[in-house]
Amino acid sequence: MSEQKQRCGYIAIxxxxxxxxxTLLNHILGMKLSITSRKPQTTRHQILGVKTTGNTQFxxxxxxGIHQRRNTAINKYMNRAATSVLGDVDLVLFVVQARQWTDEDKAIVEKLKAVNSPIVLVINKIDKLESKKQLLPMINELSPLLDFSEVIPxxxxxxxxxxxxxxxxxxxxxxNTFFYPEDQVTDRSMRFLAAEIIREKLIRELGQELPYTSTVNIDRYDEDRDIVRIHATIFVESKGQKSIIIGKKGARLKSIGTSAREDISKMIDSRVYLNLWVKVREGWSNDERALRGLGYSE
Ligand SMILES: Nc1nc2c(ncn2[C@@H]2O[C@H](COP(=O)(O)OP(=O)(O)OP(=O)(O)O)[C@@H](O)[C@H]2O)c(=O)[nH]1
Ligand SMILES: [Mg+2]
Structure with a gap:
């Protein structure tokens, strides 16, 4: 009896x-795995999303996001986390935004020149275009930049x-035979994903008000019979930031906590108790040791 050959490999986004x-990863997986926001530099770590259909495991x-702000330790960490995958994957999806070609995109093209695996150019946000005609000039301009296997708007x-x-x-x-069990979706723990959800609510709630200097640490994650109890600390860099997050009579922190609790509860399909603290740790985002202690390590 001949066995159907399996396909399996790593695809960097x-x-x-x-x-x-x-947003693209979440759509492909059909679930909210990776946090998203209108603010740049939302994702800070590599996150695996595994999808198995038929004889293929993606x-x-x-x-x-690969960026040009190399000023702080956390920015360097994020660029490393993004570029280090390039040598290790079977395929690269290079995502750009329709009609928004910038110097940061150009710098990434330079990095991709050293990549041996196939590269697919994904032109995203085409819903924002007034007319489809606006796409063609961009496709014509970008296609010759690298030997893309495909260009997909x-x-x-x-x-x-x-x-x-x-x-x-x-x-x-x-x-390849599958690397992960067919029902596995990610390599990340619930603990990690819970911290990410809290961070997403923080970013979304505070928008431009919060400089890019907060992080979330899960202090305790206890699974009881019918409830999961989570104690988490939001670290910021100054007292001013702390009071912004807490808000008037704690209203802001409460609303961040409520929406985080709802999302975590949905994700793990359990009742959740969430206790949030805010603490000041000056200079954590530019301190390699503090970063490692807060989960920023390869
Ligand atoms: N209109 C429109 N908005 C989109 C589309 N895809 C993503 N967005 C929005 O663009 C913003 C950024 O999306 P993310 O998925 O967080 O972007 P990202 O590339 O992961 O960003 P970083 O993690 O910061 O590198 C969010 O507000 C999304 O809702 C799209 O196809 N159309
Ligand atoms: Mg992201």
Missing amino acids: VGRPNVGKS IYVDTP VSALNGINVEAIEKTVAALLPE
Whole structure:
């Protein structure tokens, strides 16, 4: 009896901040795995999203936006986390934004010149275009920049043409037996994902008010019979930031906590008790040792 050959491989999703990489991953997986926001530099770590269909297992790696702000230790960490995958994957999805070609995109093209695996150019946010005609000049301009296997315009938010990516990827993946059990979705722990959800609510609630200097640490994650009890600390860099997050009579922190608790509860399908603290740790984002202690290590 002949066995049907399995395909399996790693697909890096890379691009500058805010182009929609995490939104794309979530759409492909059909679930909210990676946090997203209108603010650039939302994703800070590599996150695996595994999808198994039929005889193919796709192992996507969402990455932080590759950027030019190399001033702090955390910015350097994020660029490393994104670029270090490039040598290790079977395929790269280079995500750009329709009609928003910037110097940061150009710098990524330079990095991709050293990559040996196939590269697919994904032009995202086409729903924002007034007319489809606006796409063609961009496709013509970008296609010659690298030897792309394919150029695919999509809207990750609305799911327009995302299947075309999956089809292209499936055809390019190597023959391999599956690396992960078929029902596994990620390599990340619930503890990690809970911290990410809290961070997302923090970013979304505070928008431009919060400088890019907060992080979340899960102090305790206890699973009881019918409830999960989570104690988490939000670290910021100054007293001023702390009081912004706490808000008037604690209203802000409460609302961040409520929406985080709801999302965590949905994700783990359990009742959740969430206790949030805010603490000041000056200079954590530019201190290699503090960063490692807060989970920023390869
Ligand atoms: N209109 C529109 N908005 C989109 C689309 N895809 C993503 N967005 C929005 O763009 C913003 C950034 O999306 P993310 O998925 O967080 O972007 P990212 O590339 O992961 O960003 P970083 O993690 O910061 O590198 C969010 O507000 C998304 O809702 C799209 O196809 N159309
Ligand atoms: Mg992201």
